[in-house]
Amino acid sequence: MTRTRIPASAPGVESDVTRVAVSTVIFSLRRDAADCPRLVLPLVRRTRDPYDGLWALPGGWLDIAENLDDAASRTLAETTGLTPSYLEQLYAFGDVARSPTRVVSIVYWALLRADEVDAQVAAHASGGDAPENVAWFDVNDLPTLAFDHNQIVDYALWRLRNKAGYSRVAHGLMADTFTLAELREVYEAILGRRLDPANFRRQVENSGTLVRTDSFRTGNHRPARLYRPHRDVELADRGPLAATSSTHESSTT
Amino acid sequence: MTRTRIPASAPGVESDVTRVAVSTVIFSLRRDAADCPRLVLPLVRRTRDPYDGLWALPGGWLDIAENLDDAASRTLAETTGLTPSYLEQLYAFGDVARSPTRVVSIVYWALLRADEVDAQVAAHASGGDAPENVAWFDVNDLPTLAFDHNQIVDYALWRLRNKAGYSRVAHGLMADTFTLAELREVYEAILGRRLDPANFRRQVENSGTLVRTDSFRTGNHRPARLYRPHRDVELADRGPLAATSSTHESSTT
Missing domain, CATH: 1.10.10.10 (Winged helix-like DNA-binding domain superfamily/Winged helix DNA-binding domain)
Known part of the structure; x- marks a missing residue:
């Protein structure tokens, strides 16, 4: 994969510019030692400042010629090897203080079964693109994450629990x-x-x-x-948005 | 009001930069000639390109030092005089083709009773800030709007109708x-x-x-x-987000 990415601390990036990023919360289940399913999500360890060494949600910068949904799919695949068929937009996080530079993050989410996770990661790895610095964490046992990502996970969990109820x-x-x-x-x-x-x-x-x-x-x-x-599961009815969505090309093909 | 705003076609705005805007969908009710309530929303007539002369949702650019919620409240007040106590984030619209330059718009929405609308506009006007080029439109009889704003209204209506059901x-x-x-x-x-x-x-x-x-x-x-x-109406339960929201200062005080 030879995409050019703008480093977070690139020289020449003006401090008076608001940049747009995408991040993704992927929920899955893993069985623990007692064979109980645990809700887990993938995180990526940062290898540069800010927050060098801390874990963060998968994501990256929005390209100038890329729709939001496509950016979420691309950066998720690049960082984790995961290629869910559909990502739902969760929320836009844009508080001034959430990052040392001004970044508005459009956050997407999806649910993936464990067998889907395994198949997607294996397909991605067979293309010579084994993701690095990725690990799955129990949502109830997260470390301190980079940026406001703990808050983002809390919000995603709250939405998931609300949805699960009805x-x-x-x-x-x-x-x-x-x-x-x-x-x-x-x-x-x-x-x-x-x-x-x-x-x-x-x-x-x-x-x-x-x-x-x-x-x-x-x-x-x-x-x-x-x-x-009972019926085909419609996990994400987006109404009028569904008709206008762009096609997501899998980045593993 | 003496805020500096970046014109949409400002000289020097680089075409390879993604900019962030906010827009707002405000639903209210007005009684028609037959005394039937009609769902209406305020639109602002554009006075510059792109889409000079067309109607658009109230909104504007995100300031570098301003949270998203605050930008939505500020631009709504500046353009329409409306100051709802709470705006809920609806969705981020960011398709490449939605504007001649690359703009990601974070859209907020709120419901306002007709008497709230009248009181807020009157309070705003008494401060010498009578909004111009604003009109209220029946949601079922909208003209062709600037940008993708017809699509945004369709999405907001769909969400409102879904919410009304449960x-x-x-x-x-x-x-x-x-x-x-x-x-x-x-x-x-x-x-x-x-x-x-x-x-x-x-x-x-x-x-x-x-x-x-x-x-x-x-x-x-x-x-x-x-x-x-039956109980205090909680129209917008944002869960963990509610605790971290910044205070909205009314721009009419």
Whole structure:
């Protein structure tokens, strides 16, 4: 990859100019040592000032001839190897004090299943573009991040938890079929608290969002029925914006 | 008001620089000749290129030392005299083709009751700052606007209509107490279609969002019971962002 990037502290960058950056919050699930799913996100270690050595959200500068969505996809792929099919715009962060120079960051987010993460990173690496300085962190155990990125993650978590309450957003982290216990574990990971299994089962079964399949998960426990989402999951309905979005070219092709 | 503003076509503005602007969509209600409430918004006629003579959303450039929220409040007040107590960030529009030069616009929005509009404009005008070239337009009868502002309004309307479906957002346009017929008219103005009065009454009464008062609206029709919102209306819960917001100083003081 031979894109020219403007270093954050490039000589000649005027201090009286506001620059536009993009950053991305990617939520996924990883099972911990106790086999419980944990909500995780990828961070990139900075290798230059400001905040040299600290972890930061994946991102980079907006190119002059690049749409916002495309910049988010490109910088995410360049820094992490991740190529989600869709990134949703989350919020624009632009406080004067958030960076030593004036930077407005347009933040995007997406949910990715663990198998999607693994497949995308492997495809990216096979192109000779193994991302460096990337690690996945438990959202409940983050270090101090560069810039205002802790605040950005807090906001993204709050939006995710709000969405989880009234929509099928959690399905974006599930396989095609799943047991109610598996779904409950995902909600517990998102919400950061335990849910009563009987109450959860009743609420989900009454919600009309799931369809009972005739299949069962077997294994060490007694067989558990598998469910699937009721309709095609629309995790990100952008209304009129969807029609005008530019095509995202995968940067791994 | 003696702020320096950078003209859109200022000599010396480099064409390879991305600039950041703010724009605002303010929804209010005005009664038409048939006494039906219509959803309206204020537009400002441009007096320079690009799009000289066309109507555009209120807005302006982000100052280098100004937070995004503050820029939205300031430019709205300067162009229209409106000073809503809170503006919610709607979306960042940044397509390459949306303007002759590269401009990323952070768009804010708010709902204002007609009496709030009148009071704010009057207070602003008494300071000798009567806004010029401002007019209110029915959202269903907009001319061709400058830049991508028709698309921005479409997106804001879509978000408003989505919100109206599951929240108490419409209460932001209501007086402290109101009849169910008045509330239905507001929903009809937002949604752009007629609602069945009996169905509407049943849904609202079952929603738990309203409290019946002991007062009635009297006049030409038979007395109609007045309702009020069940709790303090939280039209814009921003979660963790609320704690970090800067104070908005009214530009009319």
